[in-house]
Amino acid sequence: MTSTIKADLILVHAPAIYDFRNRDDFVLGWYSSQESSNVTPIFEMHPLGFLSIKSFLAERGLDVKIVNVASLMLKHPTLDVEKLFAHLDAPIFGIDLHWLPHCQGSIEVAGVLKKVHPDSFVTFGGIISTYYAREMMQYPQIDGVIRGYDTLEPLADLVGQVKRGVRGRFNVENLVYKDKGEVIDNGHSYTPEVLNDVAIDWSKMFPKTSSLLNMPNLMVLPNTGCQQSCGWCSGSRWAYQRMMNVDKKTVFHRRSEQLAREITTFPKTESPLSVYTLQAYSESAPRILDYLKAVQDSGVVKSVSFEQFRLTKPSVLEKMREVAPDLDIFINLSPQSHDVEISRLSGRGTYTNEEMESWMADAMDIGIKGVYLWYTIGMQKQTYKSVMDTVDYTARLMEKFPDDKIVPTIFGMVPFLDPGCQWFEESDQHGYTVFHRDLETHRKALTSPRWRDAMNYETNWMKRDEFLPATYDAMQAMANHKADFGRITPRSIKIVNQRIDHLRYLTSEVDRAYDTIGHLPDSLRREIGRHNDEILSYAADVALVKKPLSGRWYDDHTVPADIIAACSRESQAA
Template sequence: MSSKVKADLILIHAPAIYDFRNRDDFVLGWYASQESSNVTPIFEMHPLGFLSIKSFLGERGLDVKIVNVASLMLKHPTLDVEKLLEHLEAPVIGLDLHWLPHCQGSVEVAGLVKKVHPESFVVFGGIVSTYYAREMMQYPQIDGVIRGYDTLEPLASLVDQAKRGVRGRFAVENMIYKDKGEVIDNGHSYTPEVLNDVAIDWSKMFPKTSSLLNMPNLMVLPNTGCQQSCGWCSGSRWAYQRMMNVEKKTVFHRRSEQLAREIMTFPKTESPLSVYTLQAYSESSPRLLDYLAAVADSGVVKSVSFEQFRLTKISVLKQMVEVAPNLDIYINLSPQSHDVEISRLTGRGTYTNEEMEEWIAAAMDIGIKGVYLWYTIGMPKQTHASVMETVAYSARLMERFPNDKIIPTIFGMVPFLDPGCQWFEEPDQHGYTVFHRDLESHRKSLTQPRWRDAMNYETKWMKRDEFLPSMYEAMQVMANHKADYGRITKRSIDIVNGRIDHLRHLTTSIDRAMDADGRLPASLRREIGAHNDEILSYAADVALVKKPLSGRWYDDHTVPREIIDACVRERAAA
């Protein structure tokens, strides 16, 4: 066997579905997330927390390596994953189950890890892991779950103990685990005031030269939790108070010093570097301005984006442009619907469309580079007619701002409503029906032939069968409006129309076949297989520009070429 990847802790990111390759029994679709992220439907981007863990434990003298199995499987379609895992060696192996769409793949890959490394302690973390921690103890391949919004200290403690040979009775806060078959719950007492007290090192996250199709971009998370209680969000104040053992304080910030240290590691890249600032809505104006000034001072960043709940004060926008005159500044607003009543029900709706339009005009005059607007399907009181009116409103908005970078996007909240969010916990009170409640039901749902069977919810105003047609129509009409108003080219819209028409054909053919005799005919399976192969061959964005599956910060930086070659060859030979 070739060399091994050894560490004190190996963090593994699994694909959403294992094994997604050569599947012809369900359609990997173009639904939503690919509109905003340069990822495929198997969600190969791992949580930022992996990088914090690596830095934090590194400062404690512990060696952490990140292995992105999902990314490697995409880039090397004949990779033998089990062989790859045999090349890893660590006393503790961690997997993320942070976003629910990973529930199938992460548990399956954990099974492979346990099979080849029965002696390693397999531990999970993330928001969904926190919610399902006790249920996860039923899987023999999962030894423990560390709960919480910040698991740095507990994880360091676990790795330190495991490295010293401890194999049971772990003194690790927030962990529920199994010791000789007995489930031991250490409680959930670690709730630090300061989030992730460490700086991520971005200096080596991008190749020296890479295809321009993957312009380098990175993310900064200055805080976690929220002061808002949006009913659909498991990161909301309401959800944190029930999941994270916190009460009044539900937003946890990183120290400004750590953010400054992190910014100092931003690399000088050959292509323009973009920074997406997550959760900027929970930052005070002084902190936001200090952060922006530091990003500008780094001298290596071309553009920076901010998420905002409310319309940022004009005086603050002016200061933003003043402190960062050389940066392209983008604001992301998420009213969710053009209908203010619906918007309010989602937890937003703090401004009217008229107020927003006046604000956009002022922002453009001041020098804000662009505004992204996010609208979501699956909200209370939202019908298909309302969805299409949101699209029509978006067209009017683009018409009003013909020469400005105002980019509206609409997508479906699919396939899941977050466990732990208010509407998941109190569905009846908000007009929702929840179909899958436990983890195992969600896991099974993801590989169902019928797309609607994966969905874990519907609303009084839109049934599961209505979601996909509504989404496709809304996304297609929106894309055509964007082409009409010059946001995407006429050539791109041909690709978008072709892709959505084909997906519509595949999903309706599946429904028809399953209704007829509960099975998919061979000819349809061939079509599905060909579609899945193509959609997984590149990362694609809203206009389905094919982008290489490399050069992104979350692609694998760990596994050496010789190991990959050995695993690919061995599988091919087999």
């Protein structure tokens, strides 16, 4: 008999688009924000919060399992998701809708879950769920939403009550839910001072790795919220004050003891670990140094990356090297544009290019291993020309820093400007036009055959029709500069050029088909299908390396092989 996955709560991560397999009516490569045109990370990576929930509820005696449906669908292309759900057994299921590009997939997957488990409670959480909490009650497959930047206590309460058989009138803070068809809003009163007061247990998260291509990456989130108010960010101070029921305090840190505890659970793997430290710009220097020392002392990590808002003082960089002499330290900066006025309008612009270049030279001398620079298309006052000027600037930068320690990347803010951010909420005042406002419109937009219809915004400086050409031109030109300066291999740049050229061609063919005959001809559908298969076969992150579609930490190891076999066509045929 096939086994069953039983738990008090099963967390399900849906792909961005369900069912993305065998779709030939829209082009998946449009949704990539990388020059590789790769999209798999937006499908398979679930929020870190899943892992915090698992650890926190375990401390309350509640058993939580994670089923990463997106990852399983990639690894097992014939997996029948409905059959898979029949092997799950829980009184309550939790689905993440944290990032808007997941709205189509998460709502559809909730529908499949509800069909298979009509008596189980289906609840949602995440930033976008918080923003659309009441609107989400319109979907029959969604029973509840827990609002907030930290839902650990309310979720533990909800799971405990459901486990005891409660099915209505829940005593759970931040919960919006339906009780016999009536929408009940418990408000948004749970706003803890300390974020996620638990340590993730990483010790069982990794498979044994055998290849450097499979080098595991893990992430640490030391805080949430932000002191800054970048107008395009729904995690900003401005957005938190309107969405998260908070006032002056808009950054919520985890306790240092929990971070230290978490680091002690990093496992020893065959390949060295790489740690990405999210939101490090909201950390004080002493906390960063304590954290780095703990990572160094773990003895299992090779490299650590930090996001920084300002240019970190050289004296702090020196101390970072001192406390972590064995670690490769990488810094991520996001100036957004080479044009300081555009950079400033985007919420950045705290340094000039000259200051940044001088700082990078100092950082290299101190022993910082590398600096990643991130530029974004979709900012205020940014035109096509300005975007291409940014690309030219980065070419000069790579020439000036000839080793491969300075790596620029540019991507388009597509397809969505996040609801909740200032430019979305006050679009007219900031030069933005917003086309989709509610959740249902966004859900439908994600599978639009024409990419311009998927986009929810344009700016006074760039219309919807200009975004994709600008993104392709900028990503391709920058990738070729990277190849010229040795940041990309000749083989990779060949693939990048082929893919972007092909995407341009597909985009114009789709537009032409709709303009002339009003639908996609079969021959074009076949071509789109082949393109989508190719895109999905790459599990690269930013670098274009073909990795096996398995064996990474966000793959799920809780689903036994016999269940996969029972739900996959190829095994049944064998």
